[in-house]
Every structure is written in C-alpha cells, then in structure tokens.
Amino acid sequence: PDIVNYEHIKKNIIINDLHNVTVLKAVVTDKIRSIFFSEHQGRETGRISEDSDFKIDSLTLDDWLEKNNINPALIKMDIEGAEYLAISGMKNYLKTVKKINILLELHCNLIKKFGNAKEDILKLLSDLDFKYKLLNKNDYGSEYYWIYK
Numbered sequence: 001p002d003i004v005n006y007e008h009i010k011k012n013i014i015i016n017d018l019h020n021v022t023v024l025k026a027v028v029t030d031k032i033r034s035i036f037f038s039e040h041q042g043r044e045t046g047r048i049s050e051d052s053d054f055k056i057d058s059l060t061l062d063d064w065l066e067k068n069n070i071n072p073a074l075i076k077m078d079i080e081g082a083e084y085l086a087i088s089g090m091k092n093y094l095k096t097v098k099k100i101n102i103l104l105e106l107h108c109n110l111i112k113k114f115g116n117a118k119e120d121i122l123k124l125l126s127d128l129d130f131k132y133k134l135l136n137k138n139d140y141g142s143e144y145y146w147i148y149k
Contacts, residue, residue, distance in 0.1 A: 081110025
C-alpha cells in the first residue's frame with residue numbers, strides 16, 4: 001500500500017510493456033480485516049504495524065483470486081515478516097493449483113513479530129506439497145526462495 005512503491009511498480013510495468021501483471025495497492029494477510037500499516041515512503045520497510053495511524057483493509061489471496069477468476073503463474077512475495085499470514089490466506093488456492101511458482105523473500109528477523117518462525121513457513125509450504133530451493137541470503141537476515149509445484 002505504500003504509494004511510492006506502488007507508483008514505481010506501475011512505471012516498471014509500462015517500461016517493460018507488460019500486459020499480464022496486476023498490481024494491487026493492498027495488504028495481503030490470512031483474513032479480511034482492518035489493520036494498521038506503517039508507510040515508509042518508498043523504502044523497503046513498509047509493514048503491518050500497530051505503531052501507525054494509517055489503517056487499511058487487508059485481503060486474502062484465496063478470496064481475491066476467486067472473485068477475480070485469476071490463476072497466477074507467479075507470485076512475488078516480499079512482505080516484511082508477514083509471509084506466514086499471506087501464505088495462510090491463500091492455502092485453499094495453493095492446495096488446488098497444479099503448477100505455480102512463488103519467489104519468496106523471507107525476512108527471518110521480522111517473522112517472529114507475527115508469532116512465527118522460518119520453519120513454520122517452510123513446513124506450511126511442504127504440507128501444501130510445494131518444494132523449495134534457497135537461492136540466496138543477505139547480511140540483513142533475509143533469505144530468498146524459489147517455491148514451486
């Protein structure tokens with residue numbers, strides 16, 4: 001929902017002449033609800049936060065994909081520690097999909113703020129019959145995965 005990041009993504013889509021990409025200015029979680037979001041004006045640290053006065057309705061990908069009749073081939077996730085919530089909010093879709101790729105950035109140092117651990121996310125994906133491959137790690141506690149089915 002960060003307006004600067006949203007505009008950057010839209011410009012990138014135009015520059016690359018993409019016609020099959022949907023950009024949502026939204027927060028994806030495990031259930032539809034109003035949540036507080038801390039905007040950081042284009043920096044990578046915008047996140048769900050009780051320390052904010054910016055409130056936005058979240059959505060689940062299960063609900064959104066079904067309502068819009070969309071079957072993505074790729075989902076890119078970089079959501080500052082709320083990865084377990086987002087994956088939980090698309091479990092129904094992920095159970096039934098035959099083939100999909102997810103590029104996942106796990107913010108290992110932020111996951112615990114939401115009551116989970118990296119192992120919880122990887123187990124959830126395994127339980128949904130996904131395989132995963134660690135692509136890279138950085139010095140800031142993030143790990144990059146290719147998730148596939």
